[in-house]
Amino acid sequence: MTPLLSIEGLTVELSTGDRNFEAVSDITLAVARNEVLALVGESGSGKSMTAMAIMRLLPEPVADIVAGTILFDGIDLASASEAALRGIRGNRIGLIFQEPMTSLNPSIRVGPQVAEVLRLHKGLDAVNARRRVEQLFEQVRIPDPRRRYDDYPHQMSGGMRQRVVIALALACDPDVLIADEPTTALDVTTQAQILETFRDLQASVGAATILITHDLAVVAETADRIAVMYAGRIVEETTTEQLFASPRHPYTHGLLGSIPHVADTDATRRGDRLPEIAGTVPALWALPPGCAFEPRCPRASDRCLSERPPLAELAPGHKTACWHPVETAA
Amino acid sequence: MSTLLDVKNIAKRFTVSRGLGAKPATVHAVDDVSFTISHGETLGLVGESGCGKSTVGKMIVRLLEPDEGEVMLAGEPISHLSHRAMRPFRRKVQMVFQDPNGSLDPRQRAGDIVEEPLVVHGIGNAAERRARVENLFSRVGLRPDQMTNVPSKFSGGQRQRLAIARALALNPSLIVADEPVSALDVSIQAQVINLMSDIQREFGLAYLFVAHDLGVVQHISDRVAVMYLGRIVEIGDTSSVYLRPSHPYTHTLMDAVPRPDPARRHHRPAIARGEVPSPLNPPSGCAFHPRCPMATYICRQERPLLRRVASGAEVACHHAE
Numbered sequence: 001m002t003p004l005l006s007i008e009g010l011t012v013e014l015s016t017g018d019r020n021f022e023a024v025s026d027i028t029l030a031v032a033r034n035e036v037l038a039l040v041g042e043s044g045s046g047k048s049m050t051a052m053a054i055m056r057l058l059p060e061p062v063a064d065i066v067a068g069t070i071l072f073d074g075i076d077l078a079s080a081s082e083a084a085l086r087g088i089r090g091n092r093i094g095l096i097f098q099e100p101m102t103s104l105n106p107s108i109r110v111g112p113q114v115a116e117v118l119r120l121h122k123g124l125d126a127v128n129a130r131r132r133v134e135q136l137f138e139q140v141r142i143p144d145p146r147r148r149y150d151d152y153p154h155q156m157s158g159g160m161r162q163r164v165v166i167a168l169a170l171a172c173d174p175d176v177l178i179a180d181e182p183t184t185a186l187d188v189t190t191q192a193q194i195l196e197t198f199r200d201l202q203a204s205v206g207a208a209t210i211l212i213t214h215d216l217a218v219v220a221e222t223a224d225r226i227a228v229m230y231a232g233r234i235v236e237e238t239t240t241e242q243l244f245a246s247p248r249h250p251y252t253h254g255l256l257g258s259i260p261h262v263a264d265t266d267a268t269r270r271g272d273r274l275p276e277i278a279g280t281v282p283a284l285w286a287l288p289p290g291c292a293f294e295p296r297c298p299r300a301s302d303r304c305l306s307e308r309p310p311l312a313e314l315a316p317g318h319k320t321a322c323w324h325p326v327e328t329a330a
Numbered sequence: 331m332s333t334l335l336d337v338k339n340i341a342k343r344f345t346v347s348r349g350l351g352a353k354p355a356t357v358h359a360v361d362d363v364s365f366t367i368s369h370g371e372t373l374g375l376v377g378e379s380g381c382g383k384s385t386v387g388k389m390i391v392r393l394l395e396p397d398e399g400e401v402m403l404a405g406e407p408i409s410h411l412s413h414r415a416m417r418p419f420r421r422k423v424q425m426v427f428q429d430p431n432g433s434l435d436p437r438q439r440a441g442d443i444v445e446e447p448l449v450v451h452g453i454g455n456a457a458e459r460r461a462r463v464e465n466l467f468s469r470v471g472l473r474p475d476q477m478t479n480v481p482s483k484f485s486g487g488q489r490q491r492l493a494i495a496r497a498l499a500l501n502p503s504l505i506v507a508d509e510p511v512s513a514l515d516v517s518i519q520a521q522v523i524n525l526m527s528d529i530q531r532e533f534g535l536a537y538l539f540v541a542h543d544l545g546v547v548q549h550i551s552d553r554v555a556v557m558y559l560g561r562i563v564e565i566g567d568t569s570s571v572y573l574r575p576s577h578p579y580t581h582t583l584m585d586a587v588p589r590p591d592p593a594r595r596h597h598r599p600a601i602a603r604g605e606v607p608s609p610l611n612p613p614s615g616c617a618f619h620p621r622c623p624m625a626t627y628i629c630r631q632e633r634p635l636l637r638r639v640a641s642g643a644e645v646a647c648h649h650a651e
Contacts, residue, residue: 042515157605187378188544192586192601214516217545217588221595240592251517258520260549262587266569273527274520274549280485281515296517 003030004208005054005176010068010078012046012053014284015061021285023049023063025232028311031176031208038211038219038240041229044281047212050229051180053078054210055095056085072176091121094169094207096198098181100161103168104153110164111137111149114171121172136167140197159190163197170201177207183218195222217261220244228252231282231292234311238318248314248325250297251277291323299324334503334536335367335390340399340409342385346610357609359385361560362399369503372530372537374551374568376544376583378606381557387506387540391425392416404503421451424497428509430489434481440492441467441477447499466495470525487518491525498529508540523550544587548572556580559609559617562636566643574641576650579618616648624649 012024024046031037041047052058053065056077070077072093075084089095097103105113114136115129124132130149137145140163153161162182169177182198183191199222202209211223219226220240227237228249236249247253254277279296288294294304303323311321315328342360360382367373375383388394390401392408401409408419427433434443441463448459464474470491481489490510497505510526511519523546529535541547547554548568555565556577564577575581582602588594604621607613613620619629628648636644640651 042517159605187606188542189378189582189586189602190605192588195588196598196601215588216516217590220590220592221588221598240595244590244592255517256590259516259545259590260520260523261545261590262548262572262584263545264573264589266573272549273524276520276524277517278521280487280518 003032004072005210006030006071007050007054008069008071010050010053010070011066012049012058012063013066014049014063019285021287022066022232023284024053027068027234029227029234029237031210033175033208034203034206035225036202036209036211036223038213038223038226039229040213040216040219040226042214042281044231044284045229046232047229048180051178051210051212054178055089055093056080056082057089087121090117090168091172092174093176093178094172094174096162096165096169096177096179096182098184100158100165101153103165104161106153109150109152110156110161111151114164114168117168117171132171133167136171137164139170139201140164140167141193142167157190158186159194162186162190162194166194166198166201170205170207173205174207177202177205177209178212179209180212181214182211184213184215191218198222216255216259228255231287232284233292233321234319235293235321236319237311242318246326246328248318248320248328249293249322250299250324250326251293253326254296254298291321299326332369333366334369334371334404335538336402336405337363337365337386337390338400338402339364340386340389340396340401342382342389342394343397355610358560358612359609360389360396363557363560363562364399365555365562365565367504367536367538370530370534370536371553372539372551374547374554375538375540375557376542376547376554377557378542378583380559380606380609382560383540383557384508386557387425387508387538390504390538391423391506392420393425417451421500422503424500424502424505426490426493426497426505426507426510428513430486430493430513431481433493434489436481438480439477440472440479440481440484443481443492444477444495444499447496451500453500462499463495466498469498469529470495471521485518486514487521490514490522494522494525494529498533501533502535504536504538506538506540509542510539511546512541512543519546526550544572544583556583559606559612561617561646563618563647564643564645565636566641566645570641570643574643576639576641576643576645577618577647578622578624578649582621616646 007029010027014023039047054070065078111133114133118124118129134145142148142163183194223240225239226243227234230251236252247256257275290306290308291304294300309321309323311319314320339362344357344359345354347354377383389396396409400407403419444463444466445459467474472491511522551568554568554571555562558579564580575584585599615631616629616634619625634646634648636646639645
């Protein structure tokens with residue numbers, strides 16, 4: 001598959017007050033049409049910063065792309081002009097944020113908000129734009145779309161608002177979809193509904209999709225491929241099946257073991273201690289010279305202290321940045 | 331195990347304004363909720379936002395007073411005690427909140443935060459209290475030299491350890507923990523869950539563990555209560571509720587939780603329709619009936635009461651067996 005979006009060596013620097021540090025370091029990624037790539041990490045891992053960089057929505061001048069390219073259809077988004085970006089954002093690249101109110105204007109009715117995008121990017125007239133919006137609302141399963149067209153965002157539930165945001169992101173049949181924690185703010189039954197809608201529509205539009213989340217279970221059920229981020233870098237990348245079957249990076253391995261997911265058997269006894277990852281996520285401005293995970297890693301050696309491990313293909317289609325990867329289960 | 335906490339038919343109503351000129355409306359945030367917790371036991375309380383689970387927790391620690399019903403602690407009714415009469419019971423019930431930033435004074439030093447309940451209750455002299463605080467610090471995995479730091483010097487996980495140390499200071503029998511790990515990074519959650527399990531064993535603590543994260547609740551709870559629109563719809567042993575859910579809502583909830591299993595991408599259970607109705611205007615009969623695949627005439631007419639079913643759990647459903 002030829003990638004639709006390919007990122008190479010992306011590095012984002014943050015400057016806050018007296019500190020200068022990299023929030024995203026040397027990220028290389030590619031997503032193909034019809035593919036869902038998940039970027040997984042904890043707060044401060046750089047996953048959202050990567051998404052903002054792709055859209056060139058970084059809070060400048062605090063954050064800035066200092067190296068790398070973001071190639072989309074022959075255009076380098078990292079260096080494209082603001083005018084060129086305006087034609088791409090919300091049109092050929094759709095965006096879904098965690099909090100729907102980030103994307104919606106609270107003082108404009110939801111239908112006209114989506115219609116506006118269609119008029120702007122697709123040149124539809126008022127009548128056709130409205131017709132298309134009603135269709136979109138139906139596709140994202142908003143009940144009674146004609147009536148809801150004239151709702152203000154605050155008149156809708158969180159789940160319905162997120163459906164409007166999905167409709168907005170898909171309005172122009174985007175080639176690329178970026179979803180940043182699209183269901184994190186939602187309750188579990190609403191999350192399941194929204195994820196189902198998201199997956200169905202993503203598949204029917206065929207957009208190359210980057211899903212950003214901290215929730216490994218959501219990823220397991222949604223993504224084709226996963227890149228795990230830690231302290232601004234990708235530490236492991238492979239297919240979803242492979243990552244869950246045999247995680248190689250000690251961080252991924254630790255995370256999968258330590259999170260109590262709902263179990264469908266009584267296998268784990270109540271009160272059993274969970275395997276823990278020791279320590280805390282390091283501050284990005286005080287990273288150790290070697291591997292950023294070294295202070296928390298049960299497998300660390302002297303080499304990890306001084307030398308940063310490169311992201312290397314340890315098995316076909318499975319990259320890991322570790323000097324002492326976890327042995328495969330098979 | 332003997333009963334420590336006996337919650338009897340508590341209810342809480344809130345009045346909400348509906349805008350200029352409109353009559354204010356009454357929301358039944360919690361309605362006719364009853365359960366018990368034994369010494370050393372953990373009851374998980376789950377449900378989606380707005381179901382009333384946090385309100386239940388607040389009524390137990392007396393941050394709110396129930397409009398109806400009674401909370402009994404070690405056989406004594408405590409819901410309507412005066413501030414003064416409540417004192418001896420305050421020592422027995424402590425609370426840990428989701429956001430330690432909101433519950434820790436940012437200007438107070440960490441050691442003073444943990445010592446404060448001892449001072450308020452007039453326990454020990456200064457030297458004894460200091461020794462106790464040091465002890466608590468090392469027990470929850472903090473270093474005694476951190477006692478002079480203010481909360482902002484601590485990471486999120488450490489702040490939650492600090493909140494736990496303060497809750498432990500008075501040797502409580504029950505801790506109400508409201509979403510104690512949901513604000514923490516995933517790699518930190520296991521540390522705090524393990525700490526809570528360890529101190530439970532060591533101090534014989536009981537927990538009311540209020541959370542929306544069903545995986546965490548399954549791991550830590552002996553029994554689980556599921557709430558929907560202000561009422562308990564199912565309560566029973568953790569394995570009954572999780573592995574043999576009897577209320578259609580519990581079923582829906584369990585099916586909706588994503589699992590770390592890529593095979594589920596291709597075989598996903600059916601998804602519940604509809605949304606949680608507004609508590610301002612709850613459905614008649616069983617509140618779940620508009621979303622329930624099993625609903626019949628009686629479900630629209632009559633509110634089902636909790637009764638024991640085959641799994642051993644108590645379930646409020648006309649059709650559960």
